[in-house]
Amino acid sequence: MKKINIAIDGFSSSGKSTIAKGLAKKIGYIYIDSGAMYRAVSLFAIRNGWISDSAIDEKALESQVPDICISFKTNAQGQQETYLNSENVEKEIRNLKVADGASRVSTIGFVRRELVRQQQAMGKEKGVVMDGRDIGTVVFPDAELKIYVNASPEIRAKRRFDELTAKGENVSYADVLANVKERDERDTTRSESPLRKAVDAVELDNSRMGMDEQLQWAFDLFYKATAT
C-alpha cells in the first residue's frame, strides 16, 4: 500500500483534530497538530511580553523566531504533547488567551513561513496526517487526500465550551461563541494563507455526525486514495 500525506483543514473546533488523530491512529500514520505550533509561538510571545491587547512586537518576535523549536512527543497514554524548546507546554497552549494570540501571530508572514518550512520537513517521508488551516492549500498542496471539515459556529462554540469547562476553565458560552466568530473572521480574511477549501479537497459537514461515522468516512477515503 502506498504511503501518502493527508491534509485536514477547517475552522477552529470543527472537530478536525479529533478526526485527524483518530484516523492517524487507525492507519498507523504520524499525527501533526499544526495549530499547536502557532499556539506555541503565541505562548512564546506572551511570555516575553510581546503581545498586548492592541499590538504585537513583530520586530522582537522576528529576531527570535529561528530559536523557537517546536516538537511533539507521545506520552504514556499514547497522546501527543507539544514541546516548546524542550518544555512540555501542552496544557498551557490550550487556554483562550494563547488561542487568541495564536490567531494573531498566525497572520504574520514570517511566522507562517517558518512554521510551514518545519511542517513540510515533517511530511517529507509521507505517512503524515496534519490538520490546520492551510495544509491542503500551502503546506502539502500535493497531498493525495485533502479533507475540509465544517460545522456551524454555534455547534463549534458549544464543543469548545464543553471542552474548556471540563478542564475547569471559568468561561461563558457567549464569550466562547464570540471568540470562535472572531477567529473565523481572522482565519478567512487574513492576507497570509487565509483558510479556504482546496479545490481538490472533499468537504465534511459534521454538525450532525458522530465520531465513529466520521472516522469510517475518512477511512474509506484513505482506502480509496491508497488503493490506486
Ligand code: DC
Ligand atoms: O487549530 P487551532 O485552534 O489550535 O489553531 C490555533 C490558531 O492557529 C488558529 O487561530 C488558526 C491558526 N492556524 C493557522 O493559521 N494555520 C494552521 N495551519 C493552523 C492553525
